[in-house]
Amino acid sequence: MSGAEPKVTLDLALASGLTGEEYDRIIRRLGREPTFTELGLFSALWSEHCAYKHSRIFLRGLPTAGPAVLQGPGENAGIVDLGGDLALAFKIESHNHPSFIEPFQGAATGVGGILRDIFTMGARPIAVLDSLRFGPAQDPRSRRLIEGVVSGISWYGNCFGVPNLGGEVGFAPEYAGNPIVNAMAVGLVSKTRIFRARAEGPGNPVFYVGAKTGRDGIHGATMASATFDEGAEERRPTVQVGDPFTEKLLLEACLEAMETGAVLGIQDMGAAGLACACSEMPARASMGMEVELSSVPQRETGMTPYEIMLSESQERMLLVAARGREEEVRRVFAKWELDAVQIGQVTDDGTLRVRMNGAVVAEVPVKALTDEAPVYDKPTAPPGWQDALAAFDPLTLPAPSDCSETLVTLLGSPGIASKAWVYRQYDQQVGINSLVMPGSDAGILRIKGTGKAVAVTTDCNARFVYLDPRAGAAMALAEAARNLAVSGARPLALTDCLNFGSPERPEILWQFKEAVAGIAEACRALDIPVVGGNVSFYNETLGQAILPTPVIGMAGLIDEAERRRTQWFEQEGDRIALLGPPAVSLGGSEYLWVMHGKMAGGLAPLNLQLERRVHEACRAAIAAGLLRSAHDCSEGGLAVAVAESCVSGPRAIGAAVELPDDGRRLDLALFGEGPSRVVVSMRPEAERHFERLMGEFALPWTWLGRVGGEAVNVRRGGETILSVPLEKLDHAWRHGFERHVA
Amino acid sequence: MNFGVVVFPGTWSDCDFHYVISEVLRQPVRYVWHRDRQLDDFDCLILPGGFSYGDYLRAGAVAGRSPVVEALPEFVAKGGLVLGSCNGFQILCEAKILPGALMRNECLQYRCQSTHLRVENAETPFTRLMRPGQILKMPISHGEGKFYADPETLRRLRDQKQIVFRYCAEDGRVVKEANPNGSLDNVAGVINEEGTVLGLMPHPERASENAMGGTDGLLIFHSLLGSLVEDGSFLKR
Numbered sequence: 013m014s015g016a017e018p019k020v021t022l023d024l025a026l027a028s029g030l031t032g033e034e035y036d037r038i039i040r041r042l043g044r045e046p047t048f049t050e051l052g053l054f055s056a057l058w059s060e061h062c063a064y065k066h067s068r069i070f071l072r073g074l075p076t077a078g079p080a081v082l083q084g085p086g087e088n089a090g091i092v093d094l095g096g097d098l099a100l101a102f103k104i105e106s107h108n109h110p111s112f113i114e115p116f117q118g119a120a121t122g123v124g125g126i127l128r129d130i131f132t133m134g135a136r137p138i139a140v141l142d143s144l145r146f147g148p149a150q151d152p153r154s155r156r157l158i159e160g161v162v163s164g165i166s167w168y169g170n171c172f173g174v175p176n177l178g179g180e181v182g183f184a185p186e187y188a189g190n191p192i193v194n195a196m197a198v199g200l201v202s203k204t205r206i207f208r209a210r211a212e213g214p215g216n217p218v219f220y221v222g223a224k225t226g227r228d229g230i231h232g233a234t235m236a237s238a239t240f241d242e243g244a245e246e247r248r249p250t251v252q253v254g255d256p257f258t259e260k261l262l263l264e265a266c267l268e269a270m271e272t273g274a275v276l277g278i279q280d281m282g283a284a285g286l287a288c289a290c291s292e293m294p295a296r297a298s299m300g301m302e303v304e305l306s307s308v309p310q311r312e313t314g315m316t317p318y319e320i321m322l323s324e325s326q327e328r329m330l331l332v333a334a335r336g337r338e339e340e341v342r343r344v345f346a347k348w349e350l351d352a353v354q355i356g357q358v359t360d361d362g363t364l365r366v367r368m369n370g371a372v373v374a375e376v377p378v379k380a381l382t383d384e385a386p387v388y389d390k391p392t393a394p395p396g397w398q399d400a401l402a403a404f405d406p407l408t409l410p411a412p413s414d415c416s417e418t419l420v421t422l423l424g425s426p427g428i429a430s431k432a433w434v435y436r437q438y439d440q441q442v443g444i445n446s447l448v449m450p451g452s453d454a455g456i457l458r459i460k461g462t463g464k465a466v467a468v469t470t471d472c473n474a475r476f477v478y479l480d481p482r483a484g485a486a487m488a489l490a491e492a493a494r495n496l497a498v499s500g501a502r503p504l505a506l507t508d509c510l511n512f513g514s515p516e517r518p519e520i521l522w523q524f525k526e527a528v529a530g531i532a533e534a535c536r537a538l539d540i541p542v543v544g545g546n547v548s549f550y551n552e553t554l555g556q557a558i559l560p561t562p563v564i565g566m567a568g569l570i571d572e573a574e575r576r577r578t579q580w581f582e583q584e585g586d587r588i589a590l591l592g593p594p595a596v597s598l599g600g601s602e603y604l605w606v607m608h609g610k611m612a613g614g615l616a617p618l619n620l621q622l623e624r625r626v627h628e629a630c631r632a633a634i635a636a637g638l639l640r641s642a643h644d645c646s647e648g649g650l651a652v653a654v655a656e657s658c659v660s661g662p663r664a665i666g667a668a669v670e671l672p673d674d675g676r677r678l679d680l681a682l683f684g685e686g687p688s689r690v691v692v693s694m695r696p697e698a699e700r701h702f703e704r705l706m707g708e709f710a711l712p713w714t715w716l717g718r719v720g721g722e723a724v725n726v727r728r729g730g731e732t733i734l735s736v737p738l739e740k741l742d743h744a745w746r747h748g749f750e751r752h753v754a
Numbered sequence: 755m756n757f758g759v760v761v762f763p764g765t766w767s768d769c770d771f772h773y774v775i776s777e778v779l780r781q782p783v784r785y786v787w788h789r790d791r792q793l794d795d796f797d798c799l800i801l802p803g804g805f806s807y808g809d810y811l812r813a814g815a816v817a818g819r820s821p822v823v824e825a826l827p828e829f830v831a832k833g834g835l836v837l838g839s840c841n842g843f844q845i846l847c848e849a850k851i852l853p854g855a856l857m858r859n860e861c862l863q864y865r866c867q868s869t870h871l872r873v874e875n876a877e878t879p880f881t882r883l884m885r886p887g888q889i890l891k892m893p894i895s896h897g898e899g900k901f902y903a904d905p906e907t908l909r910r911l912r913d914q915k916q917i918v919f920r921y922c923a924e925d926g927r928v929v930k931e932a933n934p935n936g937s938l939d940n941v942a943g944v945i946n947e948e949g950t951v952l953g954l955m956p957h958p959e960r961a962s963e964n965a966m967g968g969t970d971g972l973l974i975f976h977s978l979l980g981s982l983v984e985d986g987s988f989l990k991r
Contacts, residue, residue: 163863163864166864167864170805170864170895170897171764172766173766173804173805256808257805257807257809258808260764260766260805261763349763436863436865436866436867437863437864437866438866439864439866439895440866440895441866441893441960442803442895444770444773444774444959444960444963444966447965447966460773
């Protein structure tokens with residue numbers, strides 16, 4: 013063993029993020045003190061980020077199987093069947109911690125990491141989405157983060173050449189010290205060419221391919237597994253630096269190398285870099301691996317084995333090739349002017365053996381690093397604030413004096429206003445597949461040569477999750493599925509990015525447990541399996557945790573691309589209807605937050621069976637060609653949904669709506685939020701057919717009014733309760749985000 | 755008509771041009787690697803969008819000195835046509851095959867959006883099926899598309915009708931509000947003196963199918979196809 017390394021002590025172990033108990037466990041497992049490099053391996057692989065040690069026990073409850081699932085969780089990305097020879101790979105991942113420390117590079121490398129997860133599976137990325145949360149928009153620190161994060165995503169995705177098809181941007185004070193940056197990527201792969209991150213076959217060569225290794229990002233995984241204090245900026249060196257150009261070359265080279273048939277397995281070097289790839293790949297195949305670190309391409313001198321193993325330099329892959337076919341791999345990477353160096357081979361002894369200039373610096377059973385990582389069943393307890401929050405009755409607040417002004421304010425609020433300021437910085441069309449670009453409920457991509465299309469979305473209303481983690485998380489899933497349904501798509505599977513505070517606090521872990529249970533319930537009720545995801549804990553700064561934010565990324569299939577729908581009204585004289593139940597609440601609503609600065613109250617009930625029927629009815633109506641538009645009714649309630657349908661299309665168009673005279677307070681009727689609701693429009697000739705169809709699905713629904721005019725008018729009981737000129741609404745919606753943020 | 759689509763490391767509109775030419779236009783097309791100098795097989799070469807060589811240094815700066823681009827003047831002299839879109843336009847300017855330069859967008863941000871273009875010269879092999887003053891809809895996607903030329907060059911470009919497209923409003927007015935990147939004189943596309951090399955920032959390949967929101971981009975391709983006269987030579991303007 014190398015003599016130049018520091019002596020490993022308990023203090024050193026604690027400083028590297030392990031607990032005393034975990035350190036003892038390592039000594040027991042190895043039968044000796046770990047070397048310095050070995051300690052590094054354990055600290056990275058046993059970090060929350062890599063080992064999911066606090067979450068694993070809960071995640072087991074998620075349904076992961078289904079008829080369309082070709083690859084569930086546990087690989088770089090999940091894969092679902094699109095029919096024929098094609099399959100869709102997709103996954104979402106967080107890059108919250110790095111993005112807080114260095115927003116531009118943090119967000120950029122988040123996109124880079126998730127893209128590599130897709131093309132390691134053999135898939136060509138066809139879209140990315142980004143789900144973002146920041147502190148209050150008027151806070152200059154939030155604005156700095158937004159600008160940095162958006163330009164980082166823009167830079168990486170645009171240069172790489174992948175269109176951005178959607179996402180979300182939300183604001184709440186709880187994110188001020190911990191923004192959320194979740195990136196989802198989607199790729200297309202031939203079913204016969206799916207690659208997995210497995211190191212099979214003793215004696216097969218292990219190749220390092222891609223960019224050179226530097227000292228950047230060392231301990232990134234450990235950093236992402238701790239809360240922040242005031243010195244967070246000092247951790248800037250733990251943030252990786254991205255190079256999308258190299259990633260683009262890596263993509264082309266990897267796909268070309270895979271075409272040769274010489275590649276057997278491949279894994280992205282993301283969190284914990286070589287340490288993770290060199291242990292996970294053999295572990296999945298019950299093999300071992302030997303590597304010689306002096307062979308690793310390096311861009312700095314004097315790097316220690318510890319640094320080389322833990323570096324999170326970007327745009328690198330570990331690849332296992334078939335013995336005797338090394339030259340084919342080398343030739344492809346040489347064409348793309350990238351390094352491809354054999355650094356070791358697969359062994360059959362189940363051990364990861366790391367050498368530096370021939371001397372062994374680490375020798376650890378791969379299972380000890382991976383499968384045997386600790387799993388915790390830590391205490392959970394509902395937070396003390398939960399009951400009081402739920403008991404608050406929003407109707408004790410005064411009703412608005414002018415609902416028209418309220419609608420204008422809501423439509424121009426940063427959470428609801430058009431996000432064009434964000435997505436016009438992203439390429440949305442490269443690949444020429446984008447049938448529906450950002451700005452509708454879901455992004456839609458055609459699958460060339462098939463007549464089919466894929467719809468993608470991300471969703472989470474974190475206020476709902478905060479007020480009721482179980483129902484709120486189920487609602488996030490329901491909303492994602494609804495966004496696909498209103499686009500005409502059938503959900504195939506989902507990927508989740510579970511962003512929470514510190515799991516070491518029982519109330520946070522309770523939020524997590526409840527949210528996962530809610531997701532599991534909704535998965536079962538709607539028949540949508542989970543095929544992958546990511547847990548991001550420790551989103552806390554100075555003791556302030558973020559709102560629990562389980563972001564749901566979902567992909568669905570549209571059998572006939574022509575039968576897709578968008579959210580905006582298109583034609584004067586069309587009839588408007590509301591599908592779904594009348595039940596709404598102001599609890600946790602956008603209205604309550606924007607107009608009263610409050611986040612409290614109970615949520616409207618979620619009936620998952622009804623939710624499912626709404627989706628089915630929506631898809632059936634779209635497939636039958638009845639609908640001209642369909643829009644999920646979510647943040648801001650019915651009034652905002654109608655107004656969005658008026659102003660978000662290529663041409664603004666008015667609407668006249670008549671609400672049922674049910675005696676509810678106006679703010680509740682107009683701005684109350686509830687699940688399972690969809691605003692649709694259709695040609696008048698489609699009315700009868702539509703009524704019959706709704707009858708078949710035994711759905712609660714009601715006619716609302718007509719498209720047309722120069723204003724949004726809402727009447728109830730013969731009285732006008734809201735009337736806003738179209739131009740005013742359009743202006744508020746179009747410029748609201750920029751006014752608050754830029 | 756034999757098309758070649760040039761691929762630099764970092765090019766990403768190559769597949770899109772290839773798709774439109776082969777699947778929409780049903781014309782023969784092949785990729786051309788950036789190291790190739792042998793271009794005799796082609797009638798028209800396309801320099802597509804992307805970030806060639808990462809656009810490090812300046813957009814198009816490295817690609818402008820690559821083997822394939824060094825071979826372009828001879829290809830053009832022999833009667834070949836060249837269409838550079840987005841990064842391709844930047845490369846042609848960097849190689850001084852086209853006049854002027856493309857600078858960082860005035861807003862200092864990347865812009866991906868739909869734009870309208872007014873046809874200023876309908877007598878080129880790329881625009882002969884268009885009407886002078888016709889308004890086309892075509893998307894842009896770039897961070898460095900602000901056209902600049904010194905006053906003398908700009909005057910010459912105007913006099914010789916080398917400005918082929920200008921950004922305009924939906925109704926055809928060439929106004930500041932319709933200029934997405936701060937281009938001098940709203941210039942969106944220019945052609946060389948001989949009328950054989952066209953560069954434009956917008957993406958015609960993204961406007962070649964109804965499913966993608968419009969087919970105005972096809973007019974460029976159809977103009978090109980119409981320009982190849984029967985004896986295999988090109989119709990000069």
